[in-house]
Amino acid sequence: MDTFDEIERKFERYPVRLLDHEGASGVLRLEGDRSQLDVTSGSHLHFERSDDNGWFDVRLRGSDGRDLLLHHALTTRSGSHHWSEGSADAHVASIYPNIVVDDVRGLTSDGAVQVVQFQLKGLHNFFYYDFTESLRGFGATPEQVEALRSLRYKSGDDDGPFAPREIYVVHDFPVLIDFRVEDRAYQVWQGGRFTSGSVVSVNAMTYPVASIAFDHPVDIESALDRVWEWRRFYAQMAMSPLPLEAIAVRGSLDVKAPTANLYLPNIDQHPVEADGLNKLSPRHLALNFWKDRQALSDCMTKWLECENDRRRFRVRVDRVIERMNRRVDPNDLVEIGSAVDSLSTLAANLQLPNGVLSKMVDAAHAVAEEGKAGIDRDRISGLLGSLQRPSLAKRFTGLGAEIDPPLEKKDVDLLAKTAAQIRNASAHGGAISDQIQPRVAPAIQAITALCVRFDLETCGFPSRSSADARVISKVRFDDGLNHLKSLERKVEQKPVSLLTK
Secondary structure, three states, rough: OHHHHHHHOOOOEEEEEEOOOOEEEEEEEOOOOOEEEEEEEEOOOOOOOOOOOOOOOEEEEEEEOOOOOOOOOOEEEEEEOOOOOOOOOHHHHHHHEEEEEEEEEHHOOOOEEEEEEEEEOHHHHHHOOEEEEEOOOOOHHHHHHHHHHHOOOOOHHHEEEOOOOOOEEEEOOOOOEEEEEOOOOEEEEEEEEEEEEOOEEEEEEEEEEEEEEEEEEEEEHHHHHHHHHHHHHHHHHHHHOEEEEEEEEEEOOOOOEEEEEEEOOOOOOOOOOOHHHOOOHHHHOOOOOHHHHHHHHHHHHHHOOHHHHHHHHHHHHHHHHHHHHOOOOOOHHHHHHHHHOHHHHHHHHHHOOOOOHHHHHHHHHHHHHHOOOOOOOHHHHHHHHHHHHHOOHHHHHHHHHHOOOOOOOOHHHHHHHHHHHHHHHHHHHOOOOOOOOOOOOOOOHHHHHHHHHHOOOOOOOOEEOOOOEOOOHHHHHHHHHHHHHHHHHHOOOOOOOOOOO
C-alpha cells in the first residue's frame, strides 16, 4: 500500500494515453487539489457522464503499462487549436479527478471492491503494543550466543566476529482487532517496513493497518463512506483530525488478489492538529494496551452499531473537531448545537410521556371554553407542542447525565447560557462583543468535548486511560469548562470604588 506522498512522487508528471479515445494522450499530475490530467487529441473529446452531476470515468494506460482509472472526474477546461494551414485541429481538455485508482486490477470487472485498507496518521497511539524491543547481549552465556549465531544468514568460515551487544526484535503479532458489524468484518493488523540497512545501521518500522471486508462487493463510494465512519471514531478519541495517509482496495477477499492504491485529491493531508498539552499521546487514550484489546473491540463494535442513529451528530462533531484547532469561529458553536439537536434518542428521552400533552391541551381548551376566550384547540395544541422540543439546557443535561461523573447543574447552566449568548450574537450577524468573544473558544472546546464524551462513554469507553490518566476528551472538557468559570468569576466581581465622600 503506497502512501499519498509516495503516489504524488510517482505521478508528478506521468505520461498517459486514454484507452477509450484513440489518439488521445496527455500528462497526469497528482498534487492535492491541484491535481489534473491535461489531454490532447486529434478528434473531439467526449466523455460519457455517469449521472446528473456531470461526473465521468476515464481509463488510462501509463508509459510503463500501468492501467489507471480517474473516477468521478470533471472537465475543468476544454477547447481546440488550429496550428497552421492544412493541419488538423488539436482538441485539448483539462480533467480533475475526484478519485484516482492506481492499478485497476484491484477492482472487480464492474469497478467494485470487497476489501478496503487504510492508514491514519497517529493510529499507532491507539495500539500501544511492544511491536519492537531491544535486548542486552552483554553477559549472555556461551549457549545463548551460539543459539543466536545459528540464526544468522551468514555461514561458513566468513562469519567474522560474532559478539552480540544489542539485539533488536520485531515481533510478528497476530491480528490486533477483529470484529463484525452487520455485513462487514473489521480488522486491525500489523504492517511494517524492514530493511537490514547496512553493515553500520539497522532500520525497522511497524505500523497498524485498518481493514474492512464486505460480504459482497460494493462500489468505491460506499467503501470510502465506511472508512470515513471508522476514521471519525479515532478522531473523536484523539479530539484532533487524523489525516489519512494511505488507502488501498481489493476486488476479492483473497489476500493474494491484486491490490489497487487510491488517491484522493480533495482531502486535507496536513490539517492543523491539536498541540501543546492537547497533543495526541498514548497516555491519554483509553483501552490502548495489549490487555485491553478485547474491551476495545467490544466498545468499538457498539460505537459502530450506533452509526445509523448518530450519523448526523457525528458528522457535525467531526467538522468542528477538524476546524477548532486552527481557528475560532462562533459558527462552530452553531454547528455543534445542531449536532446536539440531531440526537433523536436524546430528544425522545426528554419529551413528555405519551398522553400527557393531549391531556394538557384538553385542560387548557376547557378553560378557554369556560372563559369564552374563543381560542381554537389547534392553536393551543401548537403552542403546547413546543414543549416537546427540549431547551438547550435540557439537552445538555441529557448529555451530562450520561458521562462519568455526571455533569452538575451549575455547569450545565453555565454551558447553556454561554452557548445561547454566542448563538444569538452569531445569528444576528455583526461583530461579537468584547465581553462574549473570550468565551467562544473555551465554549466550543467544552461543548464539543462533552459531545464526544457522551458518544464514547455511552458505548462503554471509560473516562480514564489505560495509563490511569484522564482521556483527551475529558482533559479538553475540563480545560474549557474551567476557563469559562474563571471568566464568569471575573464578571461577578464587583469593582471597588476609590472615591470617598
